[in-house]
Amino acid sequence: MLQRAVIEGRVVDADARLALETRYGHFTSMQIRDRRVRGLDLHMERLEAAGRELFGVGVDRAEVLGSIRAVLGDDLRDASVRVFVVDSDGPRVLATASAPVTPPDRPHRVKPVVYQRFLPHVKQAFGFQQLHIVRQVAREGFDEALLTTEDGLISEGAITNLGAFAGGRLLWPDAPMLRGTTMRLLERMDVPQEWRPMKVGDLAGFDQVFLCNSWGVMRVGEVDGVALRQDETMMTRLLEHYDGVAWDRLD
Template sequence: MTTPPAHIEIDGAPAADPQLLAALMSGYGHYTAMQVRDGRVKGLDLHLDRLDRSTRELFGRDLEGGRVRELVAGALANAGRRDASVRVYVYPGVRTVVTVADPAPDGPGAPQRLTAVDYWRPAPHIKHLGGFGQRFHGDAARRAGYDEALLTSPHGEISEGAVTNIAFWDGTSVVWPSAPCLVGITMTLLEGPLESVRRPVTLADLPGYRAAFVANSRTIAPVTAIDGLAFAVDEELMGRVFAAYDGVTPEDIAAPAQPGSSSR
């Protein structure tokens, strides 16, 4: 790990904690993003497991779920919120930062138009920092009139959106691309109830699918186009998707982990 500089200034003023600031500036670390409603989170145990696994892989140390619960609960209390968008970041030295912001709108997201780009994230199984490529391609997509970038290999195999997972409907099954990607918490919560499958999906395969949707911690939304190929919004499919998500029981952040359950 790079030794932090002895002195750092921000807008001409010395930083209060140079070591923490150096960790934040390193761009190396990972995070999870969650929606909190009435102090509860869908898939909270999955978020805690993600944080612990990635901390072990990047920094060789545990990150106990109980500690994360305390930090999130404390940040929510200090912000005076029960509903919020919360992110938990982990940096070198296992410095943990919690941010609390306005909650994302509930309910279906606006239909999305995507454009394919030749880019796969490094270490895609980790929700890591330093996502310059994702931001670059996502911003370029929006400037071109699209809502999101769709990440593909040079051969057109689809992995994920820049900040979402994507699924396709062939009339029988919900299909998630099997290429390396971040398996999102929302994706994980939907896979079982929707009886979905994972298999390779390429741009050349897209005309064979009847519908598509994207999902992340902030939204679930139908896809209406990928470049020049239009998709109809399958209302029956989207109804099933939203019903599956609504059926997930949220977990109380402040509640202790049950004996025998994952605390990660």
Template sequence: MPPLPARLELNGHAAITGLELFPALGGYGHFTAMQVRGGRVRGLDFHLARLDAATRELFGVELSGERILAHLRHALGDDSGENDDRDGTTRDASVRINVFSPDGSAEPPAGVEPEISVLLTVRPPYEMPAGPLTLCSVPYQRPFAHIKHVGGFAQGHYIKLVERRGFDEPLLVGEGGLIAEGAITNVGFIQGDAVVWPQAPMLLGIGMQVLQRELSAADVPQHHRRVLLDDLAAFDGAFVTNSRGIATVRRIDELDIPLDAPLLAHVLDRCAQAPWDAI
């Protein structure tokens, strides 16, 4: 099968000239990124809720799930919503959905109803790197961390810096060594029979939300509390997760993290068994 060509769609239509995309290159907007497999997405409701909540907060208008689904089906070549196998339907892909103001402004002129544009980028599917991974702590927390907003220069730069040092991903850490999240993941820890999630400014990632739902269904205890770098030696394991999947962590900075906790294997299995939602 030939490689999937990259393409852009704006408001359900192919963006040909690119002129209408200039506002999307600015620093005000938000997005979600999802993996499509077999015409399905894990945590679809979480993606739709994220897009609507951020649109309301940033632009003061709603963004309906119906509009997003219509654009998504069109971008994947399936306007029917049935995800059949006819020619032109993309079954597996990475999709990024950006939301922004068509004129690039954060606030429209007085008396003007806010408008938003929805840009879809369809690319070949991505997978979570094979673990176990290594994390390097960096002194950074994302501003307005609860929003998956555009303008992630610091995260991207830290990724390059830690990769040059031989690590797989930055671990974002605040004042006093407070652990928040990975640069493009959420991080979780194993302690005995429970999963511990850091309590800090962070994005509630889609992979994290899906896994929390699956662990709750399996009656696995989950705790949210402040986790410091100095606390890491007390944990029995660690993992990172995002919409691409999940991977174990074998080292954070110079500290080796155990890989043999029984609950860690169970967490990976629960993630693998999470259902995929029809688009």
């Protein structure tokens, strides 16, 4: 347990020390609009499952909701919120709020990077490796990285899930990954769906490739310099399904 911590020469209080000393935990990210969130039960399921795996105990739904309301305060109606469960003499719930994010309405450029996460099904707090990868590809002009094995088998994006359409079917990579909340909401779309191994070289043969995370749904226009097809019909159907997902109240 830290006794004292200093940031830029200033001694910080106990709550700031907690943020500095906790390096083990999990979290979920959500976009709040008008104090509502899509897929609240899915966020709670994620926190519950990860809590039991990492700490041997789930989460208190009332505490999680109370933390979200507290970080929003009386003034924030729209925000990007993260709820962390971290180890500090047992699991503790932390929440942060920042400016809301809307994904840019343009095709994304993505780059394959050979990297596989440990415990990929857990949304792990303090992910240095993924942040480093995202920053590296951004310096090269890419919007996102695709995490692959040495032979090019795709699992997920660094901060997204990847999906595709081919012949009217919705395709997902059959690989170890974090099944994001937005991905799980898109799985409810009323179209034939299939999980299959996907390699980077397969993407150019699909009708539409997209990314999804808590920000929303983003089309992919290019993978490592290779232009991809754009299917406006299927993309419109996908976005209409996502836009039609009900928002859950937090108050």
